[in-house]
Amino acid sequence: MSSRPTSFDELDRKIVTALMANARTSFAEIGADVGLSATAVKRRVDRLRETGVITGFTATVRPAALGWRTEAYVEVYCEGAAPPRRLAEVVRNHPEITAAMTVTGGADALLHVRARDVEHFEEVLERIRTEPFIRKTISVMVLSHLIPDSPEAGTSQPAPEDAGERASDVRRPG
Amino acid sequence: MSSRPTSFDELDRKIVTALMANARTSFAEIGADVGLSATAVKRRVDRLRETGVITGFTATVRPAALGWRTEAYVEVYCEGAAPPRRLAEVVRNHPEITAAMTVTGGADALLHVRARDVEHFEEVLERIRTEPFIRKTISVMVLSHLIPDSPEAGTSQPAPEDAGERASDVRRPG
DNA sequence: TCTGAAATATAGGCCCT
DNA sequence: AGGGCCTATATTTCAGA
Numbered sequence: 034m035s036s037r038p039t040s041f042d043e044l045d046r047k048i049v050t051a052l053m054a055n056a057r058t059s060f061a062e063i064g065a066d067v068g069l070s071a072t073a074v075k076r077r078v079d080r081l082r083e084t085g086v087i088t089g090f091t092a093t094v095r096p097a098a099l100g101w102r103t104e105a106y107v108e109v110y111c112e113g114a115a116p117p118r119r120l121a122e123v124v125r126n127h128p129e130i131t132a133a134m135t136v137t138g139g140a141d142a143l144l145h146v147r148a149r150d151v152e153h154f155e156e157v158l159e160r161i162r163t164e165p166f167i168r169k170t171i172s173v174m175v176l177s178h179l180i181p182d183s184p185e186a187g188t189s190q191p192a193p194e195d196a197g198e199r200a201s202d203v204r205r206p207g
Numbered sequence: 208m209s210s211r212p213t214s215f216d217e218l219d220r221k222i223v224t225a226l227m228a229n230a231r232t233s234f235a236e237i238g239a240d241v242g243l244s245a246t247a248v249k250r251r252v253d254r255l256r257e258t259g260v261i262t263g264f265t266a267t268v269r270p271a272a273l274g275w276r277t278e279a280y281v282e283v284y285c286e287g288a289a290p291p292r293r294l295a296e297v298v299r300n301h302p303e304i305t306a307a308m309t310v311t312g313g314a315d316a317l318l319h320v321r322a323r324d325v326e327h328f329e330e331v332l333e334r335i336r337t338e339p340f341i342r343k344t345i346s347v348m349v350l351s352h353l354i355p356d357s358p359e360a361g362t363s364q365p366a367p368e369d370a371g372e373r374a375s376d377v378r379r380p381g
Numbered sequence: 382t383c384t385g386a387a388a389t390a391t392a393g394g395c396c397c398t
Numbered sequence: 399a400g401g402g403c404c405t406a407t408a409t410t411t412c413a414g415a
Contacts (some may be wrong), residue, residue, distance in 0.1 A: 091229070131357055170310075184305070
């Protein structure tokens with residue numbers, strides 16, 4: 034995980050852009066775009082991965098299609114000092130937490146949470162509040178995305194493992 | 208881009224999981240895991256894309272490696288009614304905004320912003336506040352990620368066009 | 382859904398600058 | 399160090415059935 038800058042030139046930039054647009058683009062095709070052979074592109078991609086510029090390749094999924102229709106940000110306030118280490122442990126206990134970070138401001142941490150519906154979200158929230166560290170939470174529910182294709186709109190969701198139901202078999206309230 | 212779920216079974220679930228873990232996994236390898244031929248896997252992936260479950264494949268990039276070292280969430284308060292349509296226009300004017308959504312609570316919208324450094328972030332913030340609609344903003348800076356590999360930690364950033372330590376113009380990915 | 386063959390892509394080896 | 403060319407191995411893709 035060296036974050037050491039080796040050289041990062043124009044060509045690397047273009048290659049990364051191409052792979053962000055479509056991670057399955059062939060090296061030959063990228064090469065044709067940037068003016069390199071497939072081999073050269075592959076070598077650069079390998080290097081970009083080794084140096085940690087590219088950390089992986091992933092499918093972007095529309096959470097709603099998998100039955101994840103509810104999304105919220107949760108500000109977390111902790112008892113006394115909240116060492117990030119212990120917060121990280123807590124966060125790992127709840128698969129519905131798709132992102133978590135320490136932040137400036139009154140709260141100690143900000144969580145991004147995905148749930149199937151409001152009922153499920155309430156359950157997650159109660160679970161989180163049960164954690165010994167947590168003093169209080171403030172939730173902000175996401176209503177609609179203004180940038181539909183932004184990664185946070187589509188990419189961040191629990192793995193389908195955690196999806197209790199199928200896209201074609203979503204539980205109804207009541 | 209029909210958002211209607213056709214059938215979505217166990218096999219699809221596994222395929223999606225595999226592609227989320229590594230979008231460049233070969234269909235043959237996925238097939239070996241789930242007990243299908245490469246051809247069958249490809250057909251299912253094609254269908255998952257057609258039905259909009261999978262919206263694309265992308266490289267995940269460590270923003271810091273490209274010179275994006277500052278990240279914040281910005282709550283936006285608007286003058287009077289804030290039609291999402293107009294908010295969306297405003298948001299599109301600022302490539303550093305990597306996600307934007309309307310939310311419950313006091314604020315009208317929540318923005319996710321990436322900048323090269325605090326100076327750059329301040330500049331972005333001033334630009335945003337200049338927009339006719341915006342009445343006030345409250346910023347929460349991200350200090351550290353508790354889930355290092357969550358998509359929001361690594362995937363969401365402006366395109367590498369703007370990378371490096373250069374203060375050149377910025378464009379939106381895609 | 383599988384099989385099988387043809388078209389593509391990849392991962393190295395090797396040599397050049 | 400980085401790039402191109404070549405080749406063996408995999409993979410994708412398109413026919414069948």
